[in-house]
Amino acid sequence: MSLLIKGQLRSDWLAEETEDGEFIRKDSLFRHWITPDGAPGPTGEGGFPAEPGRYHLYVSLACPWAHRTLIFRALKGLEDVIGVSVVNPFMLEQGWNFQPWPGATEDHVNGFEYLHQAYTLADPEYTGIVTVPTLWDRHRRTIVNNESSEIIRMFNSAFEAHTDQHVDFYPEAQRGQIDAVNQRVYDTLNNGVYRAGFATEQAAYERAFDRLFETLDWLEARLSRQRYLVGDRITEADWRLFTTLVRFDAVYYSHFKCNRQRLVDYPNLWAYTRELYQVQGVAETVNMDHIKTHYYSSHEHLNPGGIIPRGPALDFMATHGRERIDSFLPSGREY
Incomplete structure (x- = not known):
């Protein structure tokens, strides 16, 4: 991540989120909502109607918060509705970046080299942490939202008219x-x-x-x-x-x-x-190379040598046996 103070880049983002030896995560600051008709959501201003091709998601495959949004995008059938750009897993001094890496992409929308450039375009005086996921509006050229818990609820309900996957994850x-x-x-x-x-x-x-x-x-x-x-x-x-x-x-x-x-x-x-x-659709959203590369290489204060462990060996495709517990699976899509 990176830290901006009134639009100026700082490198001490972790110090900003540490108090009395304890990590205190700050609240996300862009809190607008996409709604079916563009009406205001629970927070923020209106004017963000659910339109195919209008919105773009900036993510890291390493980040668990961004990972949520990729899962909802896949399970709700929104791959052709909402575009994605994937940052490099190695977080440099300027934070999330779009330098070449297997599985990463360029910034398909703005052509930026660093994600913090999207934040200062949205708000030249932005003060806060530059985080993924970041949901971008191509039309208004601004950030809609950078709070993952809200983005997944938008994906769950706002685009029902533009998808054939209507399972509701928040009944x-x-x-x-x-x-x-x-x-x-x-x-x-x-x-x-x-x-x-x-x-x-x-x-x-x-x-x-x-x-x-x-x-x-x-x-x-x-x-x-x-x-x-x-x-x-x-x-x-x-x-x-x-x-x-x-x-x-x-x-x-x-x-x-x-x-x-x-x-x-x-x-x-x-x-x-x-x-x-x-x-x-879920396995395709899990990239263990990005996950391990990011954590072990980007946190120099925890792992100064940047050595990435080769293990552990984890078989996520092994038989799980959970069907022994009675369950109801929603019609229309098998889970």
């Missing part, structure tokens, strides 16, 4: 349960791995570590009784969890010192992760 009857699970998973696991990995004081690290494994234990027990996190079908909550789990053993266990147990030591969580990985 109204289950929203309260989904939100409650999301909150715990975000606080202690999605963001918890970063709180452990980026902690600069022992006490902060141990607090994050303990909360993280309390939640993994809770999830293991929950998934021993039901196939998915909320009810008997895949929801948004499952995909928000998945992008952390798929990185856990390869990165967070060692690089972020989250090493009480590996994911493969949790029978239900490991089988559940394999099942989600095997959903049609």
Whole structure:
């Protein structure tokens, strides 16, 4: 990532998000919504109607937050509706960049060399972290939103008139349960791995570590009784969890010192992760080369030599056996 202060580039982004030895993630600042008719969403201004070809997604294949949006783009059949540019996994001093790398792309929309250029085009006085995912409006030449949790909900519902994949990952009857699970998973696991990995004081690290494994234990027990996190079908909550789990053993266990147990030591969580990985279209969004290259090469304060581990060997395509738990699979698409 990179940090901009009134449009000026700074390299000390991590210091900006650390308080008393603890990593504190700042809120995303672009919070407009794409809606079917362009009406204002829950936050931000209106004028962003759902139109094929109008919006473009900037992502890193390494980033779990960006990964969520790629999964929703695939499962909602939006590949021909929303374009994508993929940054280089090695985050340089100027942050996310579009230098050549296998699996990365150029900036297909603006031709920028660095993602921070999109932020200063949208707001020349921008102050904040330059993050992925970033959802760009080609027409207004500005950033719509850079909050992954909101982008996936736009993808889930705003483009229904432009896709033939109508599965709803945020059904109204289950929203309260989904939100409650999301909150715990975000606080202690999605963001918890970063709180452990980026902690600069022992006490902060141990607090994050303990909360993280309390939640993994809770999830293991929950998934021993039901196939998915909320009810008997895949929801948004499952995909928000998945992008952390798929990185856990390869990165967070060692690089972020989250090493009480590996994911493969949790029978239900490991089988559940394999099942989600095997959903049609999901495996193509997982790029372990980008994931490992980014974390081990870009965080010099954690891994000064930049050595990328060759392991672990993880077989996400192994039989998962989760069908033994009764479940309902929505019609129209097999999961």
